[in-house]
Amino acid sequence: MKKAIIVGATSGIGKELARLLSKNGFLVGITGRRNALLVALKHEQPEIFFTKRFDVTDTKLSILKLNELVAELGGLDLLIISSGIGELNENLDFEIEERTIDTNVIGFTAIADWGFNYFRNQGFGHLAAISSIAGMRGMRQSPSYSSSKAFQINYLQALRQKVGNLQLPITITDIRPGFVNTDMAKGEGLFWVASVEKASGQILKAIIKKKRLQYVTKRWGLIAWMLRIIPNYLYHKM
Numbered sequence: 001m002k003k004a005i006i007v008g009a010t011s012g013i014g015k016e017l018a019r020l021l022s023k024n025g026f027l028v029g030i031t032g033r034r035n036a037l038l039v040a041l042k043h044e045q046p047e048i049f050f051t052k053r054f055d056v057t058d059t060k061l062s063i064l065k066l067n068e069l070v071a072e073l074g075g076l077d078l079l080i081i082s083s084g085i086g087e088l089n090e091n092l093d094f095e096i097e098e099r100t101i102d103t104n105v106i107g108f109t110a111i112a113d114w115g116f117n118y119f120r121n122q123g124f125g126h127l128a129a130i131s132s133i134a135g136m137r138g139m140r141q142s143p144s145y146s147s148s149k150a151f152q153i154n155y156l157q158a159l160r161q162k163v164g165n166l167q168l169p170i171t172i173t174d175i176r177p178g179f180v181n182t183d184m185a186k187g188e189g190l191f192w193v194a195s196v197e198k199a200s201g202q203i204l205k206a207i208i209k210k211k212r213l214q215y216v217t218k219r220w221g222l223i224a225w226m227l228r229i230i231p232n233y234l235y236h237k238m
Contacts, residue, residue, distance in 0.1 A: 003073040005029035005066065007056065007111050008083025010037035013130060013180060016200035017080060022048045024204070026078070029069040056083050056107030063114050070118070078207070079115040081108060081129040086145035097144040104148035109155065116159050119170045128173035128207050129156055133220055135176070136227045137235060160212065171210045175203050178220035 004021050008014040010032030018041060021028050028049055032038050035053045042049040050072050052065040070076050085103045089096045112129065119125025134142070135149030153174060160172040179193040194217045206214035215221040 001025055001027050002077045003027045003029070003070075003075050004078040004080065005031070005069055005073070005076060006080045006082055007031050007062075007066075008081070009041065010034045012082075012196055013177070013200050013203065014080070014082030015041060016196050017082065017203060018049065019044070020200055020204045021078075024208075027073050029073050031065065031069070032083070056111060057102045059107065059110035062107070062110055066111070066114055076118060076122075076125065078126045078128070079111075079118075080207075081111050081115075081127075083107065083111075084130065086132075086134075086142055088141050089143065089145075090141060092143070100144040100148055104145070105151050108148075108152055112155060112159065116162070116170075120166065120168065124169045126171040126173065126207065126210065127159065128171075128175060128203075130175045130177065130203075131156065133176045133178050133215065133224055133227070136224060171212075173207055173211055174213045175206065175216060176213065176220070176224070177216040178223060180216070 002025060004026045006014050006018050006028065009018045009030035018028050018030050022045055030038055030041060030049055031052045031054060033055045038051040038053055042051050050069060052069045054061050054065045056062050085100055087096045115127045119127065129152060131152040132149040134146045135153045139146035156172055156174045163170045163172060177199060180199045181193050181195055199216045202216050202218065215224055
């Protein structure tokens, strides 16, 4: 059986991806901060799911637990980084900004580096991460969230360039969701809100096809195109 680890599998997309991977012949390592939710998910398929509790902001513990999880799984073929936080922060409360950066930048980087180095030493593998369409432009409502997601987008591209330089069969997949019906979807007047099931299904298909980039749902590719071309003088008035 193939082996996968999902970092951030206690709820939302990560939890649904764990279920989908289990149905597609994977042993799945699931991680998260909330132990009760991890245990509940493991009880669904005790022989398929392997759990480790940690917060990605504790980078040393994260790496320790990931190494333990790989040993228990007996290897690793696919790493999915699904952990992340985002809050509306119009008033620039620094505690919110700091918490977001610690999770989406520091924690993300530690996990991504660990996964990339593991696959480089192994000679193959697949690293997928849930970034966001919000990372394409700075957003006044949530500066640290949009900026941290821009960091992730560029970091994944840098890792993809490393793969090209190394000429190894390692896939780097950047998943950029729009609005998905999870706790991360905040604000009024949200549109094109996808169910967790629909979004996760499209993500799994992108992973299976080893895509480099996937907008979720697919029609958010149109919004991405608009964000790329809108002039700054117009964007700054929005």
